[in-house]
Amino acid sequence: xxxxxxxxxxxxxxxxxxxxxxxxxxxxxxxxxxxxxxxxxxxxxxxxxxxxxxxxxxxxxxxxxxxxxxxxxxxxxxxxxxxxxxxxxxxxxxxxxxxxxxxxxxxxxxxxxxxxxxxxxxxxxxxxxxxxxxxxxxxxxxxxxxxxxxxxxxxxxxxxxxxxxxxxxxxxxxxxxxxxxxxxxxxxxxxxxxxxxxxxxxxxxxxxxxxxxxxxxxxxxxxxxxxxxxxxxxxxxxxxxxxxxxxxxxxxxxxxxxxxxxxxxxxxxxxxxxxxxxxxxxxxxxxxxxxxxxxxxxxxxxxxxxxxxxxxxxxxxxxxxxxxxxxxxxxxxxxxxxxxxxxxxxxxxxxxxxxxxxxxxxxxxxxxxxxxxxxxxxxxxxxxxxxxxxxxxxxxxxxxxxxxxxxxxxxxxxxxxxxxxxxxxxxxxxxxxxxxxxxxxxxxxxxxxxxxxxxxxxxxxxxxxxxxxxxxxxxxxxxxxxxxxxxxxxxxxxxxxxxxxxxxxxxxxxxxxxxxxxxxxxxxxxxxxxxxxxxxxxxxxxxxxxxxxxxxxxxxxxxxxxxxxxxxxxxxxxxxxxxxxxxxxxxxxxxxxxxxxxxxxxxxxxxxxxxxxxxxxxxxxxxxxxxxxxxxxxxxxxxxxxxxxxxxxxxxxxxxxxxxxxxxxxxxxxxxxxxxxxxxxxxxxxxxxxxxxxxxxx
Numbered sequence: 001x002x003x004x005x006x007x008x009x010x011x012x013x014x015x016x017x018x019x020x021x022x023x024x025x026x027x028x029x030x031x032x033x034x035x036x037x038x039x040x041x042x043x044x045x046x047x048x049x050x051x052x053x054x055x056x057x058x059x060x061x062x063x064x065x066x067x068x069x070x071x072x073x074x075x076x077x078x079x080x081x082x083x084x085x086x087x088x089x090x091x092x093x094x095x096x097x098x099x100x101x102x103x104x105x106x107x108x109x110x111x112x113x114x115x116x117x118x119x120x121x122x123x124x125x126x127x128x129x130x131x132x133x134x135x136x137x138x139x140x141x142x143x144x145x146x147x148x149x150x151x152x153x154x155x156x157x158x159x160x161x162x163x164x165x166x167x168x169x170x171x172x173x174x175x176x177x178x179x180x181x182x183x184x185x186x187x188x189x190x191x192x193x194x195x196x197x198x199x200x201x202x203x204x205x206x207x208x209x210x211x212x213x214x215x216x217x218x219x220x221x222x223x224x225x226x227x228x229x230x231x232x233x234x235x236x237x238x239x240x241x242x243x244x245x246x247x248x249x250x251x252x253x254x255x256x257x258x259x260x261x262x263x264x265x266x267x268x269x270x271x272x273x274x275x276x277x278x279x280x281x282x283x284x285x286x287x288x289x290x291x292x293x294x295x296x297x298x299x300x301x302x303x304x305x306x307x308x309x310x311x312x313x314x315x316x317x318x319x320x321x322x323x324x325x326x327x328x329x330x331x332x333x334x335x336x337x338x339x340x341x342x343x344x345x346x347x348x349x350x351x352x353x354x355x356x357x358x359x360x361x362x363x364x365x366x367x368x369x370x371x372x373x374x375x376x377x378x379x380x381x382x383x384x385x386x387x388x389x390x391x392x393x394x395x396x397x398x399x400x401x402x403x404x405x406x407x408x409x410x411x412x413x414x415x416x417x418x419x420x421x422x423x424x425x426x427x428x429x430x431x432x433x434x435x436x437x438x439x440x441x442x443x444x445x446x447x448x449x450x451x452x453x454x455x456x457x458x459x460x461x462x463x464x465x466x467x468x469x470x471x472x473x474x475x476x477x478x479x480x481x482x483x484x485x486x487x488x489x490x491x492x493x494x495x496x497x498x499x500x501x502x503x504x505x506x507x508x509x510x511x512x513x514x515x516x517x518x519x520x521x522x523x524x525x526x527x528x529x530x531x532x533x534x535x536x537x538x539x540x541x542x543x544x545x546x547x548x549x550x551x552x553x554x555x556x557x558x559x560x561x562x563x564x565x566x567x568x569x570x571x572x573x574x575x576x577x578x579x580x581x582x583x584x585x586x587x588x589x590x591x592x593x594x595x596x597x598x599x600x601x602x603x604x605x606x607x608x609x610x611x612x613x614x615x616x617x618x619x620x621x622x623x624x625x626x627x628x629x630x631x632x633x634x635x636x637x638x639x640x641x642x643x644x645x646x647x648x649x650x651x652x653x654x655x656x657x658x659x660x661x662x663x664x665x666x667x668x669x670x671x672x673x674x675x676x677x678x679x680x681x682x683x684x685x686x687x688x689x690x691x692x693x694x695x696x697x698x
Contacts, residue, residue, distance in 0.1 A: 024039075024041050025039060025041055025119065025120075026038075026039060026041040026042045026044075026045050026101075026119070026120035026121070026122065027039045027041070027042065027117070027118065027119050027120065028042050028059075028117075028118050028120070029108055029110070029115050029116065029117050029118070030059045030075075030115055030116055030118065031110065031113055031114070031115040031116075032079075032115075033058055033059045033060060033075065034056060034057075034058060034059070035054055035055055035056065035057050035058070035059055036055065036056075036110070036115065037055070038051060038054050038055065042054065042120065045091070045093075045099070045101070045120065045122055046062050046091065046093050046094055047093045047094045047095050047097075048094045059071075059075075060072065061092075062091045062092055062093070062094075063089065063090075063091060063092065064089065064090035064091060064092050064098055065092075066090070067089035067090050070087070070089060071089050074087060074105065075105070075116065078105040078106070078107055078116050079107065079114060079115075079116060081107055084104055084105055084106050085104075086102055086103065086104040087102070087103065088100060088101070088102050088103075088123065089101065089103070099122060099124040100122075100123050100124045100127050101120050101121060101122055101123060101124075102120075102121045102123050103118050103119065103120045103121070104118070104119050105117065105118045105119075106118075106119075149164075149166055149246055149247060149248045149249075150163065150164055150166045150167055150170055150171075150227070150245075150246070150247040150248075151163075151164040151166070151244070151245070151246055151247075152164065152167075152183075152244075152245045152247065153234075153240060153242040153243070153244055153245070154183050154231075154242055154243045154245055155241065155242045155243075156235055156241075156242070156243075158182050158183050158184060158195070158196075159180065159181070159182055159183070160178060160179055160180065160181055160182075160183050161179070161180070161241075161242055162179065162242075163175055163178045163179050170225065170227075170247075170249045171186070171217060171218075171219050171220060171225065172219050172220030172221060173220050183195060186217045186218055187215060187216070187217060187218075188215065188216035188217070188218070188224055190216075191215035191216050194213050194214075194215045195213070195215060198213050198231055198243075212228070212229065212230050212231070213228075213229055213231070214226060214227065214228045214229070214250070214254075215227060215229070225249055225251045226249070226250050226251045226254045227247040227248065227249060227250065228247065228248050228250040229245050229246060229247040229248070230245070230246050231243050231244065231245045231246075232244045264276070265277040267335070267336040269314055269317060269318060269321075269336070270317060270318055270321035270336050271321070272321055272325070272334050272335050272336045272342070273333055273334065273335035273336075273343075274335060274336065274337065275335070275337045275399075277333075277335065278333065278335040278337060278343050278345060278395065278399070279394075279395030279396060279399070280395070281333040281335075281345045282345050282388070282394075282395035282398055282399075283394075283395055285333075285345055285346075285347040285348075285388075286388050286389070286393070288347055288348065289347065289348050289350070290348065290349060290350025290351075290354075290387065290388065290389075291345065291346065291347055291348075291349060291350075291387070291388040291398075292344075292345075292346040292349035292350070292354065292355045292385060292386070292387050292388075293343065293344070293345055293346075293385070293386045293387075293388070293398040293399060293401075293402045294343065294344040294346065294355065294359065294383060294384070294385050294402060294416075295341065295342075295343055295383070295384040295385075295386075295399070295402035295403050295405070295406040296324070296341065296342045296343075296344070296362070296381040296382070296383050296406070297338075297340060297341050297342075297381060297382045297406050297407075297410060298320065298340040298341075298366075298379050298380075298381050299379065299380045299381060299382060299410065300379070300488070300526050300527070301313070301316070301317075301339070301340040301379065302340075302488075302491060302527060302530075303526055303527045303530035304316055304377070304530070308372070308375060308567065312372055312375075315372060316370055316372070316379070317336075317340065319370060320342070320366065320379065321334070321336065321342070323362070323365040323366060323368075324342055324344070324362055324365070324366075326365070327358065327361040327362040327365050328344060328346070328358055328362075329346070329358065331347055331348075332344060332345065332346050332347070332358070333345040337399070341403075342381075343399065343402070344358075344362075346358065349387070350387055350388075350390070351387070352385070352418060355385070359383060359385075359416050362381075362383075363380075363381065363383065363415075363416075366379055366380060366381050367379075367380060374566055375565075375566050375567075376565070377565070382406050382407070382409040382410035383406060383409055383415070383416035383417070384401075384402045384403060384404065384405030384406025384407070384408070384409055384416070384417055384418075384419065385402060385405055385416055385417065385418045385419065386398045386399075386401035386402040386405060386418075386419040387418070387419075391419045401419040402419065404419060405417045405418060405419040405420075407430060410485065410489070411485055430486060433478075433482075433483065433486060434486055434489075434490050434492075436472070437483055437486060437487060437490065437492050438490075438492055440470060440472075441495065441496070441499050443473075445470055445471055445472060445473070446468060446469070446470055446471075446496070446499065447468075447469045447470075447471060447670065448466045448467065448468060448469070448500065448503050448504060448507070448670075448671070449466075449467045449468075449469055449668035449669055449670055450464035450465065450466055450467070450507070450520070450668060450669065450670075450671055450674050451464060451465045451467060451661055451666060451667065451668040451669075452464050452661065452665060452666035452674060452675075453465060453521070453639065453659050453660070453661045454659065454660055454661070454665055454666075455658065455659060456640075456649070456652060456653040456657055456658065456659060456660045457653065457658075461516075461518065461676060461677075462518065462519065462659065463518045463519035463520060463521065463553070464518065464520060464521070464674060465520075465521040465522075465523075465555075465661060465668075466500060466503070466504040466507075466520055466521065466522050466523075467480075467523075467668045468480055468484075468496070468500055470483055484525070487525075488525060488526070488527060493525050493527055493528075494527065494528075494531055494534075497522075497524065497525060497528050497534075498534075498537050500522055501522060501537065501538055501541050501552075502541050504520045504522050504552075505520070505541045505542060505544075505545045505547050505552060506545050507520060507671050508520050508545070508547045508551050508552070509545040509546060509547050510671070511676070512547070512551075514676070516676050518551075518676075519550070519551045519552065519553055519581075520551065520552060520553065521553040521554075521555050521583060522552070522553070522554055522555065523555045523585065524554055524555065524556050524560055525560070526557075526560045528560070529556065529560060529561065529567065529568040529571045529572065530567055530568070534571060535571050535574050535575050538552070538554075538575060538580065539575070539578060542580075548579065549575075549578050549579030549580045550579045550580070550581055552580050552581065553580075553581045553582070553583050553603075553604070554575070554580060554581070554582050554583070555582075555583045555584075555585040555606065556568075556572070556582060556583070556584060556585065556600075556602075557584070557585050557586050558584070558586075561600065565599075569599060569600070569601075572600065572601050573601050576601035577601075581602075581603045581604070582600065582601060582602040582603060582604075583602060583603065583604040583605070583606055583639065584597070584600065584602050584604070584605050584606065585606045585608075585641075586606065586608040587605040587606055587607060587608060587627060597634070598634075602636065603636060603637060604631075604636055604637035604638065604639055604658075604659075605627060605630075605631050605636050605637075605638055605639070606639045606640075606641050607623075607624055607627050607638065607639070607640045607641065607657070608641070608642075609641050609642025609662075610642075611623045611624055611627075612624070612640055612641070612642045612643055612644075612648055612652075612662070621651075621655075624640075624652070624655060624657075625655055628655055628656050628657060632656070637658045637659065638656075638657050638658050638659070639657075639658065639659040639660070639661065640652045640657045640659070640660045640661070640662075641660075641661050641662060642661075642662050642663075643660045643661065643662030643663075643664050643665055644662050644663050644664045645664055646664065648662075648664070649664060649665070
């Protein structure tokens with residue numbers, strides 16, 4: 001059916017057209033495809049200059065080529081009077097761009113001429129929005145379906161109305177197994193309330209308000225996985241009607257964080273508490289009552305590192321840590337606060353009686369032999385103890401007090417020592433002295449004194465023992481036992497021993513140039529034979545001075561060798577093969593001297609001064625004569641030290657002792673004061689008493 005408009009007056013027709021042309025709706029009339037009328041909105045749609053530029057144009061000029069056939073067929077049907085259909089097609093604008101329109105055409109009579117009235121709607125923006133929405137939905141589905149994170153919807157009652165496929169990868173469970181179940185079924189019992197509170201807050205909050213939580217969910221293999229989730233309420237949206245949860249597996253991250261926290265509070269080698277955690281445990285223990293802090297420092301542990309390497313040292317430290325851990329009570333804390341320093345925090349312990357059994361167990365367990373490969377050695381520890389609140393009210397203060405008491409125990413070679421106020425003064429003194437000790441050689445503060453050694457049968461001077469002295473510029477003469485233990489602890493003993501070797505060998509060269517055929521004896525510390533470079537240094541010193549190797553006698557004690565027998569024997573044999581002589585000092589005082597005597601490449605034994613007696617001549621004849629007889633059987637020379645009387649000299653000569661030294665025969669003196677021409681047989685005066693010390697200090 002045609003829509004017909006009867007023409008009226010010319011003025012009325014013009015006004016009518018002008019009115020219609022200004023309509024906002026795109027509308028046009030065409031006759032056989034020629035545009036005879038259009039509204040301004042059509043001009044704007046197809047982007048021509050004005051209405052005049054549009055009238056008379058062919059409608060098909062503005063149809064997209066791909067849609068032209070469809071549009072023409074539709075026009076034919078309309079002009080034939082068939083019912084109108086709204087259809088979509090693309091138009092080609094004047095500027096060459098395209099747009100989508102939805103058009104509805106109606107037959108139209110202009111007088112006797114049949115045409116069509118076309119009402120057009122620009123749907124380009126809407127279709128673009130729909131396309132973007134569809135693309136967004138596709139992307140969202142792709143993300144959800146392929147995301148490593150779980151996306152779930154939880155109803156207000158806690159039921160899982162939707163779960164994404166990531167459930168299978170994260171929890172080892174198929175979607176069908178989880179969907180439709182109560183979320184609490186999969187949660188750790190301790191975390192159920194976390195989800196309850198989270199959903200409760202979202203029920204009360206405004207739409208879209210998000211909250212986060214971390215909780216544990218059981219994996220199919222039975223393990224608990226940690227999930228970090230962000231939940232957003234969509235309870236008011238009918239299409240969702242639930243809480244949308246985006247959950248990520250953070251199990252590895254939480255485990256790594258726990259490892260970092262443990263590393264921050266624990267020693268990486270032994271797993272024991274470090275200083276930070278120890279101080280925290282001390283603070284906690286003091287809040288509960290009296291507390292004991294015990295400091296243990298391994299004796300001569302540096303020898304193991306120097307001789308066997310730090311890898312073996314680490315194995316030993318781990319073993320020591322395990323022994324200490326097994327020796328304490330369940331509520332005690334064991335820590336490592338230094339290379340070979342361990343700390344115990346013992347709560348509810350304000351007296352020695354409270355911790356005596358624990359300390360005894362530790363000391364006993366540490367004395368058990370440690371075996372590593374072919375090496376077998378024993379370690380001991382110096383132990384210092386401080387009690388709170390008597391000796392301190394802070395972790396740092398108690399550790400300092402226990403440390404000071406420990407150094408007193410080390411210095412005095414005593415058992416466990418409890419802190420007293422004098423320990424702090426000694427600790428400060430020790431710190432100052434250790435700093436000055438490092439510079440003593442460069443500042444030329446060390447000096448060697450030489451105690452003569454005589455052939456007892458002929459009275460001939462055959463050599464001297466080099467003894468170290470420290471002449472401090474402000475403290476005066478510091479006795480050897482006042483700095484040698486400190487040198488051992490700080491590692492300065494290696495530098496000092498090498499200086500002593502160099503100086504003593506140079507003195508032998510000077511004596512040789514003066515026409516004296518003398519040897520020199522140097523005492524070795526326990527760490528000397530654990531120093532891998534020691535043998536090379538000794539040989540280099542002999543070569544540099546042009547001194548025959550047999551002119552150097554290195555004195556060792558059983559303690560020196562026992563620190564690490566395998567390494568010590570290796571160094572001794574290397575030097576012995578090149579002619580350097582070894583003497584066993586303090587013989588007769590060690591419980592296993594006879595066991596190792598045949599293994600050691602030694603040329604002489606030194607009878608310990610405790611068997612020689614004092615100026616009253618109280619010599620232990622049985623032991624002395626046994627040692628001399630043993631030496632004869634083994635082909636070793638015998639040296640008696642600490643001779644302080646004429647009677648002792650005469651007895652030792654008659655008993656067959658080869659060499660003697662002691663205050664009666666000669667005091668240690670600087671090399672320039674050593675009487676090189678006086679035979680021992682003319683020495684009859686009783687010499688004054690004095691301290692001879694031991695090792696480098698004798």
